[in-house]
Amino acid sequence: MKKNYPPLEIAAPLMFALIFILALIYSAFEPHVEDVDTLFVKRHTGMPGYILVDARPEESFMGKSPRPGVPGGHIPGAINFPLENLSMRTQLAAALLAKEGITKDKTIIIYCNTGVLSGRMADLLIRRFNFSSEKIKNYRGSTVEWVKDPRNVLLPEDHETGFLTDEHSEEFKGK
Numbered sequence: 001m002k003k004n005y006p007p008l009e010i011a012a013p014l015m016f017a018l019i020f021i022l023a024l025i026y027s028a029f030e031p032h033v034e035d036v037d038t039l040f041v042k043r044h045t046g047m048p049g050y051i052l053v054d055a056r057p058e059e060s061f062m063g064k065s066p067r068p069g070v071p072g073g074h075i076p077g078a079i080n081f082p083l084e085n086l087s088m089r090t091q092l093a094a095a096l097l098a099k100e101g102i103t104k105d106k107t108i109i110i111y112c113n114t115g116v117l118s119g120r121m122a123d124l125l126i127r128r129f130n131f132s133s134e135k136i137k138n139y140r141g142s143t144v145e146w147v148k149d150p151r152n153v154l155l156p157e158d159h160e161t162g163f164l165t166d167e168h169s170e171e172f173k174g175k
């Protein structure tokens with residue numbers, strides 16, 4: 001006996017609706033990390049109970065541009081805790097977090113170049129190290145947004161801007 005299935009015009013929208021509803025339900029129970037802006041970072045950096053964390057590798061924190069158009073250097077008041085430090089054994093990574101003052105009782109503001117790496121770090125702190133999502137903030141604009149305001153500085157003062165100079169622009173043409 002041959003089974004009759006509903007036509008694709010009916011089944012496809014029903015499946016899409018079901019998947020959409022399930023995704024909404026799932027997202028309602030997912031921890032949410034608040035994205036913050038430059039003003040939030042300025043207002044809270046250095047305040048008791050807050051810690052600003054640069055999730056990039058140490059060379060970017062210390063002033064080396066990671067790629068053309070992205071400045072090296074760090075926001076004043078930030079500490080460097082590269083995301084890669086969280087890839088080691090959980091106990092060792094937890095000890096390093098504590099040593100740097102990145103603890104569950106503080107509000108952690110994380111940034112990187114554009115907010116992607118910091119978003120990954122926020123997710124790991126919540127999922128792997130049981131930080132509260134309410135205590136984690138992702139500075140989505142990160143250094144790329146920070147430098148749009150000429151009043152905002154990056155340290156060290158001799159950091160690389162990431163902007164191409166005439167002498168280096170030829171090597172990047174066509175890439």
